[in-house]
Amino acid sequence: MTNEITIERLKEIVDAWGASPSRWPEAERGPAEALLAASSDARGLVAEAQRLDALLDAAPVEAPSAALMARLMAARPRAAASATPRTVAEPRGWWRAFVDAVWPDGSPAVAAGTLAASIMLGVMVGSAADFSPLTGAETAAATTTDDQLIALAMADLDWPEEWMQ
Numbered sequence: 696m697t698n699e700i701t702i703e704r705l706k707e708i709v710d711a712w713g714a715s716p717s718r719w720p721e722a723e724r725g726p727a728e729a730l731l732a733a734s735s736d737a738r739g740l741v742a743e744a745q746r747l748d749a750l751l752d753a754a755p756v757e758a759p760s761a762a763l764m765a766r767l768m769a770a771r772p773r774a775a776a777s778a779t780p781r782t783v784a785e786p787r788g789w790w791r792a793f794v795d796a797v798w799p800d801g802s803p804a805v806a807a808g809t810l811a812a813s814i815m816l817g818v819m820v821g822s823a824a825d826f827s828p829l830t831g832a833e834t835a836a837a838t839t840t841d842d843q844l845i846a847l848a849m850a851d852l853d854w855p856e857e858w859m860q
Contacts, residue, residue: 700726705737714744 712718731737
């Protein structure tokens with residue numbers, strides 16, 4: 696840290712630690728006291744902080760009641776219960792080891808259920824949608840005879856003339 700300190704930094708120090716130089720950080724105390732001796736703005740800043748410190752020191756401080764302490768202790772966050780470590784190695788089959796390797800976050804039932812639901816939703820939307828890669832005329836022609844369906848399935852779009860009748 697340099698030996699010089701700015702008014703802005705002195706304001707930060709006074710705001711954080713108060714007006715008493717004994718509470719200021721040791722590394723900045725000397726330069727801050729030098730600035731205080733040299734600058735009337737710095738002295739005014741510290742005088743204002745001393746008035747605030749005096750008001751805070753005059754405020755009554757009461758010990759918290761037992762009821763308040765009990766409410767605070769009941770509302771405090773608690774550490775999560777840790778899982779009991781395995782003391783004896785449990786026999787595990789290759790399937791369970793594979794599932795643990797693929798899905799280490801616990802039961803794979805949630806992932807399997809989500810996958811099954813998404814597949815069912817896709818099948819339902821696909822079967823309810825009214826779209827076809829064929830135009831209206833090709834669809835009508837393809838549904839008239841079995842031979843035309845076979846030609847359509849074999850991707851034979853050049854149908855013989857007898858099929859078009």
